[in-house]
Amino acid sequence: xxxxxxxxxxxxxxxxxxxxxxxxxxxxxxxxxxxxxxxxxxxxxxxxxxxxxxxxxxxxxxxxxxxxxxxxxxxxxxxxxxxxxxxxxxxxxxxxxxxxxxxxxxxxxxxxx
Amino acid sequence: xxxxxxxxxxxxxxxxxxxxxxxxxxxxxxxxxxxxxxxxxxxxxxxxxxxxxxxxxxxxxxxxxxxxxxxxxxxxxxxxxxxxxxxxxxxxxxxxxxxxxxxxxxxxxxxxxxx
Numbered sequence: 284x285x286x287x288x289x290x291x292x293x294x295x296x297x298x299x300x301x302x303x304x305x306x307x308x309x310x311x312x313x314x315x316x317x318x319x320x321x322x323x324x325x326x327x328x329x330x331x332x333x334x335x336x337x338x339x340x341x342x343x344x345x346x347x348x349x350x351x352x353x354x355x356x357x358x359x360x361x362x363x364x365x366x367x368x369x370x371x372x373x374x375x376x377x378x379x380x381x382x383x384x385x386x387x388x389x390x391x392x393x394x395x396x
Numbered sequence: 397x398x399x400x401x402x403x404x405x406x407x408x409x410x411x412x413x414x415x416x417x418x419x420x421x422x423x424x425x426x427x428x429x430x431x432x433x434x435x436x437x438x439x440x441x442x443x444x445x446x447x448x449x450x451x452x453x454x455x456x457x458x459x460x461x462x463x464x465x466x467x468x469x470x471x472x473x474x475x476x477x478x479x480x481x482x483x484x485x486x487x488x489x490x491x492x493x494x495x496x497x498x499x500x501x502x503x504x505x506x507x508x509x510x511x
Binding site for chain 1: 400405433439443446487499500501502503
């Protein structure tokens with residue numbers, strides 16, 4: 284199993300550009316989520332999904348869109364990049380809501396100039 | 397709302413010292429789960445331990461031990477005889493027991509172990 288795969292690992296965007304961060308998992312996990320990591324703030328939840336076709340907002344959803352058309356994939360779209368979205372992004376998946384641990388991708392370091 | 401507080405932002409120790417990383421949490425859920433993750437300099441997040449709210453037994457795994465106390469809403473992590481390879485950022489996280497609850501992370505504690 285590859286686990287959780289995120290692409291790309293690094294990205295530089297200009298303000299106003301849009302892009303999609305890809306996330307795929309091969310563990311047949313129902314729960315998937317996106318977090319951003321900023322210095323001193325830990326990881327904050329952007330959007331999450333409890334199954335294919337179901338998504339919901341987390342703590343910091345503004346400026347991001349998600350969809351979950353399959354169990355395996357959970358892409359994160361930046362609609363119009365802003366410097367405030369410079370961050371490290373992590374995708375995670377977990378088996379269910381019974382407290383199983385979340386598995387994280389390697390992260391995407393995004394810089395918006 | 398859930399909240400996790402890691403009051404220690406940075407800790408520096410000399411190799412072989414013991415070190416405790418503090419974690420205090422807030423939740424209204426009666427069922428919840430607590431986690432510790434390690435983030436080494438390479439950046440990935442490594443799962444260390446999970447505890448559910450019904451199990452207050454302390455756990456030891458090699459040089460690592462965890463002290464869960466519901467009475468003080470704390471889930472502290474101790475590394476015994478620290479090593480340079482323990483240098484990392486450590487995150488405490490909480491997940492509520494209701495459907496759809498995701499992880500709420502503390503701000504992290506950066507541990508530097510000097511030789």
